[in-house]
Amino acid sequence: MHIACLHAHYSNINYIEKALAPYDVALTHFTDPALMHHFKENQSFNPYRKVEEQIHWISSTNPDAILITCTNYILYLPTDINIDIPIIKIDEPFFHELDRYETARLYFTNPDTVQGTMDRLYSVNDKANSKRYLFEIIPNAFQLIMANRKNDYTKAIIEHVLNAEASGVIAFPQLSMVDAATLIQSNSHVKIVTPIDALTVYLEREFCLIYK
Missing domain, CATH: 3.40.50 (Rossmann fold)
Incomplete structure (x- = not known):
C-alpha cells in the first residue's frame, strides 16, 4: 500500500515513518508549513481552496490513500472535494x-x-x-x-x-x-x-x- 502524507511541519514525518515501519506500506511525504501563516496575514487568502489544491496535487502521484496529519489542514478540507481515493484524517x-x-x-x-x-x-x-x-x-x-x-x-x-x-x-x-x-x-x-x-x-x- 502507498500512503501519501500531508504535514504542516517536517518533524511529523519521523513519527509517521516510525509508527508504520513494521508494516508493508510505502510512504511519500509532502510538507507545507505556510497555510496558517497566510491565513493570519492575508485576509483574502482562501485556505479551503489551498488545501483542495494540495490534495489534488498529491493525488496526482497515484497513492492508494492520503493521510493528513495536521488538524488545521483537516479543518480546511472542503467537504465536497472530488477525489477517488480515501483521505485519512489522523484526528x-x-x-x-x-x-x-x-x-x-x-x-x-x-x-x-x-x-x-x-x-x-x-x-x-x-x-x-x-x-x-x-x-x-x-x-x-x-x-x-x-x-x-x-x-x-x-x-x-x-x-x-x-x-x-x-x-x-x-x-x-x-x-x-x-x-x-x-x-x-x-x-x-x-x-x-x-x-x-x-x-x-x-x-x-x-x-x-x-x-x-
Missing part, C-alpha cells in the same frame, strides 16, 4: 479512541491548534463537551520545537505533566508530543492517548495493513 481515530473514556485532559503546546482540534472533537464525537474534555496549553514549549530544540521541548512537556501530577486519562493531540507521551507513560500510571496509537489500529482494521 478521527484519535477522537474515537478518546470516546471510550468518560473524561480526559488534552495537553497542547501550540495554541494555534487548540480551537480547531476542540471544534473537530466536538463535531466527531456527538457526546463531547467542555465538561467531558478539558484542555491545557503547556507554556513556553512550542517555541522550543520551532527552534529545533527537540530534546528541550520533550523535557518541558514531561516536566509540566509530571509536576502537575496528572491523573486519569490524558491525551496529546499533536504528533510532536508523542516522544514525551511515551516517556511519561513509562514513569506514571496514567492512561495516555496519542494519535499514533489510534492510527495504527485504524489502518490495520480499515486497510488491512500487514506486517512485513
Whole structure:
C-alpha cells in the first residue's frame, strides 16, 4: 500500500515513518508549513481552496490513500472535494479512541491548534463537551520545537505533566508530543492517548495493513 502524507511541519514525518515501519506500506511525504501563516496575514487568502489544491496535487502521484496529519489542514478540507481515493484524517481515530473514556485532559503546546482540534472533537464525537474534555496549553514549549530544540521541548512537556501530577486519562493531540507521551507513560500510571496509537489500529482494521 502507498500512503501519501500531508504535514504542516517536517518533524511529523519521523513519527509517521516510525509508527508504520513494521508494516508493508510505502510512504511519500509532502510538507507545507505556510497555510496558517497566510491565513493570519492575508485576509483574502482562501485556505479551503489551498488545501483542495494540495490534495489534488498529491493525488496526482497515484497513492492508494492520503493521510493528513495536521488538524488545521483537516479543518480546511472542503467537504465536497472530488477525489477517488480515501483521505485519512489522523484526528478521527484519535477522537474515537478518546470516546471510550468518560473524561480526559488534552495537553497542547501550540495554541494555534487548540480551537480547531476542540471544534473537530466536538463535531466527531456527538457526546463531547467542555465538561467531558478539558484542555491545557503547556507554556513556553512550542517555541522550543520551532527552534529545533527537540530534546528541550520533550523535557518541558514531561516536566509540566509530571509536576502537575496528572491523573486519569490524558491525551496529546499533536504528533510532536508523542516522544514525551511515551516517556511519561513509562514513569506514571496514567492512561495516555496519542494519535499514533489510534492510527495504527485504524489502518490495520480499515486497510488491512500487514506486517512485513
